Structures are given as structure tokens and as C-alpha cells.
Amino acid sequence: MTNCEWREKIGLYVDGELEPSAEQAITGHLQNCPDCSSAVLEQQALKKAVRVAGKRFTAPPELYASIQRQMMPKRSLGLWFKWSALAASAVLVALVAFALLSRPSTSSATVAQLIDQHVTMLASANPVDVISSDRHTVKPWYQGKLPFTFNPPELAAGSPFTLIGGRLTYAQHAPGAELVYQVRQHKMSVFIFQARDVSGEPSAGNQAFVVNGWQQGGLQYYIVTDGAREDADRLRALLQDANRQ
Amino acid sequence: MAATVVARGNVSGVENKDFERLAVPLLDGLYNFARWLCGDADEARDLVQETFLKSLKGFSSFREGTNFRAWMFRILRNTFLTSRTGLERRNTLQEDEEGFEESSVSQETPEIALIRRANTELVQAAIAQLAPAFQEVILLADLEEMKYQEIAEALDIPIGTVMSRLARARKQVREHIVVALGGKRTVGVK
Numbered sequence: 216m217t218n219c220e221w222r223e224k225i226g227l228y229v230d231g232e233l234e235p236s237a238e239q240a241i242t243g244h245l246q247n248c249p250d251c252s253s254a255v256l257e258q259q260a261l262k263k264a265v266r267v268a269g270k271r272f273t274a275p276p277e278l279y280a281s282i283q284r285q286m287m288p289k290r291s292l293g294l295w296f297k298w299s300a301l302a303a304s305a306v307l308v309a310l311v312a313f314a315l316l317s318r319p320s321t322s323s324a325t326v327a328q329l330i331d332q333h334v335t336m337l338a339s340a341n342p343v344d345v346i347s348s349d350r351h352t353v354k355p356w357y358q359g360k361l362p363f364t365f366n367p368p369e370l371a372a373g374s375p376f377t378l379i380g381g382r383l384t385y386a387q388h389a390p391g392a393e394l395v396y397q398v399r400q401h402k403m404s405v406f407i408f409q410a411r412d413v414s415g416e417p418s419a420g421n422q423a424f425v426v427n428g429w430q431q432g433g434l435q436y437y438i439v440t441d442g443a444r445e446d447a448d449r450l451r452a453l454l455q456d457a458n459r460q
Numbered sequence: 461m462a463a464t465v466v467a468r469g470n471v472s473g474v475e476n477k478d479f480e481r482l483a484v485p486l487l488d489g490l491y492n493f494a495r496w497l498c499g500d501a502d503e504a505r506d507l508v509q510e511t512f513l514k515s516l517k518g519f520s521s522f523r524e525g526t527n528f529r530a531w532m533f534r535i536l537r538n539t540f541l542t543s544r545t546g547l548e549r550r551n552t553l554q555e556d557e558e559g560f561e562e563s564s565v566s567q568e569t570p571e572i573a574l575i576r577r578a579n580t581e582l583v584q585a586a587i588a589q590l591a592p593a594f595q596e597v598i599l600l601a602d603l604e605e606m607k608y609q610e611i612a613e614a615l616d617i618p619i620g621t622v623m624s625r626l627a628r629a630r631k632q633v634r635e636h637i638v639v640a641l642g643g644k645r646t647v648g649v650k
Contacts, residue, residue, distance in 0.1 A: 226627055230601065232608055253572065260575040261634055262602045268583030269603035274491035278505050282487060282512050286480050400485040443481070 219244075219251055229258040280338050283441055326437075328386050330424050333404040333439040336382075336395060342402075343380030343395050353381045357392055365407050365434060367394060368457035375399065376450060387411075396450060401442030403450060410435040427451050431458055479519045482528050483512065489604055490536055496599060497540050497592070507543070511536040530613035533600065537615065578637045586636035594629035601626055 221244050227233050228241050245252045336342045345356040350367035357364070360383055370376055377397045384393040384406060391408035410430045427438040427447040436454060438447045490511060494504040515535050522531060578586075587595060600606045600614060601622075608626075612619045 226623070226630070230608070230626075257572045257575060257634075258630070260572050261630055264575055264578055264583045264637075265587065265598055265602040265630075265633060266605075268580045269496070269587060269599050270492060271584060272492045272495040272501075272504070274487050274508070275501075275505070278491065278508060279484075279487060281509060282484070285509070285512055286476070286516065400488065441484075 219248060221248070221251055222254070225251060225254050225258055229255060229262060276338050276340075276342075280334065325386060326426050326428075329404070329406055329426065329437050329439050332384055332386070332393065332406070333402075333424065333441075336393065336404060337402060337441075342382075344382040346380040348378045348380075350378060353378065353394065356381065357383075361390055361392060363407075363409055363434060365392065366457040368453035370453070375446070376403075376453070398440075398442055398446045398450070401440055401446070403438055403440035403442060403447065405450065405454065406437040406439065408435045409433065429455070431455060434458075476516075476519070479516055483515065483532060486529060486532055490532060492603070493533065493596070493599060494536060494540065496587070496595060497537070498545055500545075503543075503545060507536060507540055510539050514539065527610050527613055529604075530606070530610040533604075533614035534616060537596065574638055574641045575634065578641060582637060582640055583633070585640075586633040589636060590629055590632055594625055594632065597622060597625040598629040598633065 221241050224233065224237065224241060228238065233241065241251075245255060345353055347353050347356075350369060353367055354364070367378060370378065375398050379395040379397055379402070381392055381394045384391050386406065386408060389408055389411075391406055394405040394407070396403045396405065410433050425438070425440050425442070425444045425447045427444075429436055429451065436451075438450055440447055487508065491504060491508050494507045494511075495501065498504045498507060511532065515532055518535070522528070587598065590598065596615060597611060600611045601608075606614065608619050608622045611622045615622070617625075
């Protein structure tokens with residue numbers, strides 16, 4: 216190995232920490248110095264090996280749920296209450312009463328039920344009955360299990376959404392499908408039932424979850440997620456396109 | 461992952477929502493890091509929960525322009541260092557750093573092929589045998605893909621120390637792999 220002036224910079228180069236001019240210079244140097252180029256390859260291989268091996272542990276679902284719970288009351292109360300929940304309880308009761316009275320009870324009950332099912336899915340060791348990212352596997356799985364059919368959207372390469380799978384679900388005594396999608400670190404449940412005489416679209420949810428609902432082709436769809444409202448809107452658009460008649 | 465710098469809202473409710481949006485995606489990375497630091501699942505879970513509680517509480521004092529991810533990892537690490545396991549490991553850390561000597565690695569024969577053949581368990585063992593000071597720096601650099609500046613903020617050390625620890629950590633991981641595979645070629649080979 217030659218005692219190259221660049222030898223010391225190889226770590227910085229592999230980590231992308233060099234100034235553009237230095238990076239350009241070392242790139243040129245690597246063409247002519249087999250020792251340095253071997254050292255770069257070795258550092259890259261090592262970095263990759265550590266990246267793969269270091270990602271060893273995943274946060275358990277119950278930790279996610281528990282963190283969400285930790286954040287929930289603080290978010291709905293606001294930081295200005297500074298944890299003094301007792302002082303705020305009268306206000307909270309009034310808020311809850313207002314929220315319940317200002318929304319049709321049927322839709323509130325349905326939304327609450329769906330949120331419960333979404334949380335159960337998050338906490339479950341086996342969140343789905345059919346595990347597949349292929350919509351052509353998931354859709355046929357529901358055949359014979361549901362009195363209706365639907366189209367999971369085709370996800371383009373590079374789409375932030377991944378289909379994890381699906382399971383059977385029940386709400387208001389009717390069977391339905393629950394499709395589970397992942398978007399970044401969040402999971403989204405898409406619930407599909409036969410539409411009934413439900414007025415309005417429960418698109419509000421509560422403080423902790425986004426619930427996005429709509430009717431299409433005689434079916435009632437709901438998306439429930441603890442993720443971003445914009446993601447729910449994007450997934451809704453994909454589903455609406457896939458089921459347009 | 462790109463560094464996230466938070467633009468501060470001036471309403472507490474907005475801040476809380478900002479906090480969740482920024483912090484929850486970091487949960488897996490924080491847990492993985494905590495698990496490596498603690499070596500125990502229950503302890504790692506408690507550590508992450510405490511980190512979230514502390515950071516949520518301190519979010520209103522979070523300084524504009526500061527890197528949020530580095531800030532979260534810093535809270536986690538400081539919380540860990542004040543725990544019983546953390547105090548024990550901190551003593552080990554100092555001894556290891558003082559006692560570390562640069563060994564001359566043969567540079568004539570790059571062991572690229574050996575490193576590529578090393579299986580996950582062997583590399584995990586190589587990471588596990590590192591002193592805590594080296595372990596945390598290599599995990600933040602290679603796994604979390606943090607820039608040196610972010611690592612310096614997260615670990616509260618000068619950037620020069622980040623670079624020297626990283627170089628040493630990599631050298632030790634490399635040697636562990638090379639010795640394991642070179643010494644006994646049937647072990648740890650896929």
C-alpha cells in the first residue's frame with residue numbers, strides 16, 4: 216500500500232462528508248490508485264454489512280400503541296394545560312359532550328368501532344389473515360367470504376403505500392373487508408362494507424386517528440389511520456380510481 | 461434519512477401535532493439503538509418510552525434550527541447514561557477508550573471478499589463486541605445514516621471525536637470479521 220495523501224480521506228469519501236471539490240479530486244485519483252480504490256470498496260462493503268446487521272430490532276407493536284396513548288391526552292388537551300388534567304376536566308367533559316352531540320350517533324358508533332378494530336390490528340401479533348403485497352392474491356381471498364367484490368388499487372413502483380394483506384371484519388353486524396396498508400411507519404386500515412342508509416361521510420375521526428369515509432358503487436369505504444390525513448386522502452384517491460365503474 | 465429541522469409553530473396544539481409527526485417515524489430507529497445500548501428488550505422499551513415522555517415535555521423548549529433526530533437520539537442516550545446499566549457501561553467506555561491502541565492492519569490484502577461473505581450474525585457479533593463509545597457512533601453513521609455533524613450533536617462530542625471513533629470502530633469490526641473468517645474459514649461463512 217502506498218502512503219497516499221488521500222488514504223486518510225477514504226472514510227470521509229465513503230460517508231459523503233467531503234467538499235465537492237475534494238470529492239471530485241479523490242474520484243479522479245481512484246482511477247489511478249488500485250490501493251485506494253480497494254480501500255473504498257472495502258469501506259463500502261463494511262458500511263453495508265453494518266447497516267444490514269445493525270438493523271436487528273424492531274419496536275414491538277405494543278410500544279407503538281403505548282407511545283400513541285402517551286401522546287393522545289396531551290394532544291387533545293394541549294400543552295398549555297401542562298398536565299393539570301384535573302383542572303381541565305370540566306372543560307374536557309364539555310368538549311366531549313359537544314363532539315358527541317354534534318355528530319350523528321350512528322356514524323360516531325361506527326367510527327368508534329372501526330378505530331377499535333384498527334387498534335386491535337396494530338396490537339395483534341397476526342394483524343392480517345392473508346399476507347400478501349399482491350392485490351391479485353388478496354382480492355380472490357375474499358371470494359366466497361363476502362357478498363360483494365371490490366378492487367384493491369394497483370400500486371405503482373415508488374408508491375409510498377405497500378399492501379400488507381387483508382382480513383375479514385364485522386361492523387354493525389355486517390361482514391366486510393379490512394385491507395391493511397403501510398405508509399412509511401404508519402399502518403392504514405381500509406374498511407369496505409355494503410352501503411346502508413348512512414347519511415353523510417364521517418371524515419373527521421377523533422383527535423388521535425384520521426377517519427376518511429365515502430360511498431361508491433353501493434359500497435361504504437372507510438380509511439382509519441394514525442398517520443397523516445394527506446396520506447389517507449391519497450390512498451382514498453387510489454381506491455376510488457380502482458373502483459370506478 | 462434526511463435531517464429534519466423544525467420550523468416552530470407558536471400554538472401549543474400545533475407543536476404537539478408537529479412532535480408526533482416528527483417523532484413517531486423515529487420510533488423503530490430509537491428502539492433499535494436503545495436495544496443495542498441496553499442489551500435487554502424490557503429496558504429498551506422503558507428507555508424509549510421515557511425518551512418520548514421527556515422529549516414531548518421538552519418540545520416547547522426545542523430550539524428552532526436544531527436537528528430533531530439528533531435531539532431525540534441525544535435525549536435517549538442521556539437518559540440511558542443516567543440509568544444503572546448506562547452508568548456501568550460508561551465506566552467500561554472510559555477504560556476501553558484509554559486502553560485502545562491502534563493496531564496496524566495489513567493493507568496489502570484488502571479483505572473485501574471476506575467482508576462480503578460475512579453473515580449477519582458474525583457482523584452483529586462484531587458490533588456487539590465494540591466498546592459502547594464505538595458502537596453508538598458506528599450505528600448512528602452506518603445504520604441511521606447520520607452526517608458527522610448530526611452524530612456530534614446526538615452524542616454531544618466534537619466532530620473530530622466522531623471521526624476518530626468511527627475509524628476505530630470500523631477497524632475493529634473489520635478485524636473481528638477477518639479474524640473469524642480467516643482463522644477458521646468454515647465459521648460464519650454462508
